[in-house]
Structure formats: C-alpha cells, structure tokens
Amino acid sequence: MAARFVASPRGARRARRLAVTWLEERSYPPSSEVSCAVALVVGELAANAVQHGRVPGRxxxxxxxxxxxxxxxxxxxADAASAKRLPTAAPTSYPEGESGRGLxxxxxxxAHWGSTPRHPLGKTVWAELSLTAGEGTR
Incomplete structure (x- = not known):
C-alpha cells in the first residue's frame, strides 16, 4: 500500500488511520498488538515528516x-526535506522538553529501523515490526 498526504498534523492522523484500516483488512484488528504498534510507529514517523521534513508545496x-x-x-x-544528517539512532538521553522521544x-x-536518502531530494525513514506480538521489540 502506498499513499501521499498533505504535510500537516491532519495528514499524519490520516496516515495512521489508513495504516490501521489496511492492517484490519489483512486480519490484524485495530485492538491487536501489531496494529497498535504499527499505528504508533506510523504516527511518530509521519509527525516527524510533518515537523522536520516539511517542504512547502510537498x-x-x-x-x-x-x-x-x-x-x-x-x-x-518519505519526505522532501534533505537532512544534514539522517537519523541513525534514537537519542540516548531524554530531553527536558515535551518532544524528542519519538525515535x-x-x-x-x-525489530529494525533506519533511514535512506531519496533522490533527487528527501529521505525515507523506515521501520520493520514483527507480526508476532512481543517478538519485534528489543
């Protein structure tokens, strides 16, 4: 499944809802651990794309x-903003602010996650989650 969204908080919410619906159509109900984990990851990565990767008109x-x-x-x-440094690891300390914990x-x-540059511009942040509850976590 692939879809594009307006780079706004509403677009991030729509992406999360679409992921839950897509999983439900594949026999992973919204209350399942898989669906909840995927919804959270999609929500965090989409929010990051909106907040840090937004390019006007993209x-x-x-x-x-x-x-x-x-x-x-x-x-x-995937977003259109080229980062000076692609995310490669989650922060090792908790910031004092209300944000910064998504990664x-x-x-x-x-189970695995990372990022890759997109050509001609932008980046893709990806994550792979286990379909077996509890086995994808570290």
Whole structure:
C-alpha cells in the first residue's frame, strides 16, 4: 500500500488511520498488538515528516508492506526535506522538553529501523515490526 498526504498534523492522523484500516483488512484488528504498534510507529514517523521534513508545496508518502513469510510489516515514511544528517539512532538521553522521544518509541517497537536518502531530494525513514506480538521489540 502506498499513499501521499498533505504535510500537516491532519495528514499524519490520516496516515495512521489508513495504516490501521489496511492492517484490519489483512486480519490484524485495530485492538491487536501489531496494529497498535504499527499505528504508533506510523504516527511518530509521519509527525516527524510533518515537523522536520516539511517542504512547502510537498507531501509526505507512506508505504506499508506485509511479509507474512518473514513475519514482518514494513513502514516507510518519505519526505522532501534533505537532512544534514539522517537519523541513525534514537537519542540516548531524554530531553527536558515535551518532544524528542519519538525515535525512542520507534526503536523500542521495531525489530529494525533506519533511514535512506531519496533522490533527487528527501529521505525515507523506515521501520520493520514483527507480526508476532512481543517478538519485534528489543
């Protein structure tokens, strides 16, 4: 599944809701641990794309893929902003402010995550989550 959204808080909410609906159509109900974890990861990555990756006039993209043989769901959120430094690790300390913990949540829920540059511009932040409850966390 792939979709594009306006780079706004509303777009981030719509991306999260679409991910939950997509998983429900694949027999992962909204109350399942898989759906809840994916919703949280999509919400965090989409919020980051809106807050840190927004380029006026550009959207962000969400792609979800399900690998039942490998037991993973892959979440990719792409934005148009080229970062000076791509995210490679979650912060090691908690900031004093109300924000800055999103990648810590992604790190805790995902089996693997990272980022890649997009050409000609932008970046994609991705995360792979286990379809077996509790096995994707570190």
């Amino acid at each position: 959207e962000f993209a969400l792609r979800l893929t399900l690998d039942t043989a490998g037991g993973l769901v892959r979440v990719e959120v 810590l949540l992604v790190d805790a829920l995902a």
